Amino acid sequence: MATTMEELLDGLNRDLSAEYQAVITYRSFASLATGPYRQELRQFFEDEIPDELGHAQFLADKIVALGGTPTTEALPVTLTRDNREMLEIAHRAESETIERYEKRVRQAEELGLTALKVRLEDLIVDETDHKEEIERRLKNWKE
Numbered sequence: 001m002a003t004t005m006e007e008l009l010d011g012l013n014r015d016l017s018a019e020y021q022a023v024i025t026y027r028s029f030a031s032l033a034t035g036p037y038r039q040e041l042r043q044f045f046e047d048e049i050p051d052e053l054g055h056a057q058f059l060a061d062k063i064v065a066l067g068g069t070p071t072t073e074a075l076p077v078t079l080t081r082d083n084r085e086m087l088e089i090a091h092r093a094e095s096e097t098i099e100r101y102e103k104r105v106r107q108a109e110e111l112g113l114t115a116l117k118v119r120l121e122d123l124i125v126d127e128t129d130h131k132e133e134i135e136r137r138l139k140n141w142k143e
């Protein structure tokens with residue numbers, strides 16, 4: 001079944017909620033990290049925030065450009081005080097985000113929105129970088 005503009009806009013709003021969730025999650029984890037790697041993890045999570053905010057900005061602008069209304073809701077945030085669990089939560093979220101953007105690329109393509117498709121592919125590049133960085137941190141984890 002062909003994608004409709006309404007389905008695409010619903011999807012982009014879901015993506016926007018997830019980007020806001022990522023901003024809150026990373027801000028919270030940066031503050032909650034403890035132990036010998038606290039400073040390192042704090043810096044790592046803080047460094048992700050501008051990327052996720054940039055994604056939110058792009059999505060909100062695009063939703064308006066396509067005739068929609070950008071959501072103001074973030075998806076619920078899962079908190080933990082365990083450093084490793086923070087990275088696992090972040091890893092899961094980044095993986096799910098990549099899957100959603102891959103679906104969005106297909107929808108944009110079906111609607112003939114080439115520029116949106118290309119920009120979504122750029123987001124996939126960013127999120128894949130995030131995911132791989134987290135994977136390297138989770139490797140040989142000793143704490």
Ligand SMILES: [Fe+2]
Pocket residue numbers: 019022051052055097127
């Ligand atoms: Fe993002």
Ligand SMILES: [Fe+2]
Pocket residue numbers: 022048052094126127130
């Ligand atoms: Fe990300």
